[in-house]
Amino acid sequence: MSEVIVLVEHADGAIRKVTGELLTAAARLGAPSAVVIGPAGTAAALTEQLGAAGAVKVYAAESVDPTKVLLTGQVAALQAAVAAAAASGGAQGPAAVLVAATFDGREIAGRLAVRLDSGLLADVVDVALEGGVVVATQSVFGGAYTTRYQVTRGVPVISVRGNSIDGAADPVSSPEIVDLATEVDAATTTTVSEWLPEEAGDRPELGGAKIVVSGGRGVGSADNFHVVEELADVLGGAVGASRAAVDSGYYPHQFQVGQTGTTVSPQLYVALGISGAIQHRAGMQTSKTIVAVNKDTDAPIFEIADYGVVGDLFTVAPQLASAVKTRKG
Amino acid sequence: MDVAVLVKQVPDTYSERKLRESDWVLDRDSSDAVIDEIDSKGVEIGLQLTETHGGTVTVVTMGPDRAKETLRKALAMGAHKAVHVLDEALAGSDALQTSAALAAALRTLEVDVIITGNEATDGRTASMPAMLAERLGWAAVTSVTAVSVEGSVVSAQRVVEGGAARVSASLPVVLSVNEKVGEPRYPNFKGIMAAKSKPVSVLSAADLGLDASSLGLVNASTQVVSGAPRPLKSAGEKVTDDGEAGNGIAEFLVAQRLI
Ligand SMILES: Cc1cc2nc3c(=O)[nH]c(=O)nc-3n(C[C@H](O)[C@H](O)[C@H](O)COP(=O)(O)OP(=O)(O)OC[C@H]3O[C@@H](n4cnc5c(N)ncnc54)[C@H](O)[C@@H]3O)c2cc1C
Numbered sequence A: 001m002s003e004v005i006v007l008v009e010h011a012d013g014a015i016r017k018v019t020g021e022l023l024t025a026a027a028r029l030g031a032p033s034a035v036v037i038g039p040a041g042t043a044a045a046l047t048e049q050l051g052a053a054g055a056v057k058v059y060a061a062e063s064v065d066p067t068k069v070l071l072t073g074q075v076a077a078l079q080a081a082v083a084a085a086a087a088s089g090g091a092q093g094p095a096a097v098l099v100a101a102t103f104d105g106r107e108i109a110g111r112l113a114v115r116l117d118s119g120l121l122a123d124v125v126d127v128a129l130e131g132g133v134v135v136a137t138q139s140v141f142g143g144a145y146t147t148r149y150q151v152t153r154g155v156p157v158i159s160v161r162g163n164s165i166d167g168a169a170d171p172v173s174s175p176e177i178v179d180l181a182t183e184v185d186a187a188t189t190t191t192v193s194e195w196l197p198e199e200a201g202d203r204p205e206l207g208g209a210k211i212v213v214s215g216g217r218g219v220g221s222a223d224n225f226h227v228v229e230e231l232a233d234v235l236g237g238a239v240g241a242s243r244a245a246v247d248s249g250y251y252p253h254q255f256q257v258g259q260t261g262t263t264v265s266p267q268l269y270v271a272l273g274i275s276g277a278i279q280h281r282a283g284m285q286t287s288k289t290i291v292a293v294n295k296d297t298d299a300p301i302f303e304i305a306d307y308g309v310v311g312d313l314f315t316v317a318p319q320l321a322s323a324v325k326t327r328k329g
Numbered sequence B: 001m002d003v004a005v006l007v008k009q010v011p012d013t014y015s016e017r018k019l020r021e022s023d024w025v026l027d028r029d030s031s032d033a034v035i036d037e038i039d040s041k042g043v044e045i046g047l048q049l050t051e052t053h054g055g056t057v058t059v060v061t062m063g064p065d066r067a068k069e070t071l072r073k074a075l076a077m078g079a080h081k082a083v084h085v086l087d088e089a090l091a092g093s094d095a096l097q098t099s100a101a102l103a104a105a106l107r108t109l110e111v112d113v114i115i116t117g118n119e120a121t122d123g124r125t126a127s128m129p130a131m132l133a134e135r136l137g138w139a140a141v142t143s144v145t146a147v148s149v150e151g152s153v154v155s156a157q158r159v160v161e162g163g164a165a166r167v168s169a170s171l172p173v174v175l176s177v178n179e180k181v182g183e184p185r186y187p188n189f190k191g192i193m194a195a196k197s198k199p200v201s202v203l204s205a206a207d208l209g210l211d212a213s214s215l216g217l218v219n220a221s222t223q224v225v226s227g228a229p230r231p232l233k234s235a236g237e238k239v240t241d242d243g244e245a246g247n248g249i250a251e252f253l254v255a256q257r258l259i
């Protein structure tokens, strides 16, 4: 079985959720090989978790510190892993390279595709092996279309959208660790002087949340956003925001839902004071159930709402929150 | 300091965008074509850099004839000159091919900084800045929300999923701008008039020395297998708040087994 190279994302000694998803996707295409980048000892410390998530082999690329040098170390490590897999797998070579479709992942994939002269498939939501060919599914224009693509040359370089792959790969008890030597060219180096991580908070992660409650310009101010947060909290959901709410400074940018923000597809999406511009809808219209509260009866959000209330969010949302609280006891 | 800014003409995101059902590629005729909003922000940053440090802004696009409207828009904002990579043979190019053609055009310009959007609103591959940096052997500083240049060092704040970072790199660099980098200036009447006489050079694949056997859809590295439109949601129930609508939503959620 061909190797499938997966770039591991990890923090504080744990692999990120998306890495588990990538290993699950990889197992559908072949034998998952996880590439770990970090200071010496990182790979060994993660091997058990990676095996549990389906990695058959772990490549340890520990000569470039990714907390100091941005992304070119990851590119070099993936290139070395592809070469190692080709050498051990004979003519077959690896079936694909999978990275997360974050900004960083898509940058890594872009550089790697040029280096390997390989077809690039970006932001895919599913992968499958069909008659020996890797086929990737993309969700276009916020889910308005589904397209399926394959590459015509090279090892497919694929970035996979988080929260889109379900299931789990079979666990592997003791994955083999293989060291990779990598180098980066100083001329292409971007150096990090300071990391400014976002606070994780207690709410579910926006992209994977089962329930999302979002506020728009209609919320009116940063102070008023507690109305959105309180409803999200009684429902156990994540908080989102429209671009207008973010750009007006009501809520931090990482919570933006839409074309240029996070794409969400929860069981329930509640839109409070959001008009439903096409670019907002592009990030939430595949939600299973949509509830909207807007005082303008002609707001376009009602065109896709399963349950719409023409009314003031400041009376409707608190009433809903207290009704939910009562039911939950 | 000389800057090149890449600008792409894309279907207006305010209109309903379509794929062609024959081959599932973007139907560019179905909606209005505009400069990608993110690229007008790139032009703004390019202008700010040259206003501070001197030098010129060259805007560069690859696309069909009508993409020249996008160049004019950027020239009207204040860019000094433009390059249009235009050739029938380039139609249907994938990201690898586009990056090869744009890199060839950019090599002719001898700039210190190349600015792109972090992701185009039509393709959303977010790969072009990285591909160009790789082809040119430059550093890439992507998804920036603030940038400054001192001597030969570029310092920037970048924001990605999970947080931000302060980073630096040595010139020359490829910079990609994040949506939150700031608002672009509007072209004024004077700018629009001045744009009419600014130089636009048109370069073909042959001008760029591109290998004819590597071009276009038939030589693309990716290929569509199939496509399908997805039935979108239609409107459900709509009620006007009579003082009980919050409780009404709760009942709806219970009926849907959502709570
Ligand atoms: C390239 C591009 C990308 C974009 N990407 C995104 C994106 O990722 N996400 C995004 O959201 N937008 C995006 N936009 C912006 C989008 O076009 C809209 O401007 C934005 O979504 C509007 O946000 P809004 O609905 O909160 O504000 P508005 O359109 O101003 O709507 C506010 C709504 O609140 C209602 N309201 C006011 N007060 C109350 C009240 N007390 N109770 C109930 N309702 C009330 C009003 O009736 C109105 O419908 C993008 C635009 C472009 C050009």
Ligand SMILES: Nc1ncnc2c1ncn2[C@@H]1O[C@H](COP(=O)(O)O)[C@@H](O)[C@H]1O
Residues within 6 Å of the ligand: B006, B007, B008, B009, B036, B038, B039, B042, B060, B061, B062, B063, B098, B115, B116, B117, B118, B119, B120, B121, B123, B124, B125, B126, B127, B128, B129
């Ligand atoms: N055909 C093109 N012409 C000019 N610039 C482009 C073209 N394609 C991509 N770009 C630039 O690259 C950025 C990122 O695009 P992408 O990698 O396709 O998401 C865009 O915002 C543009 O600045």
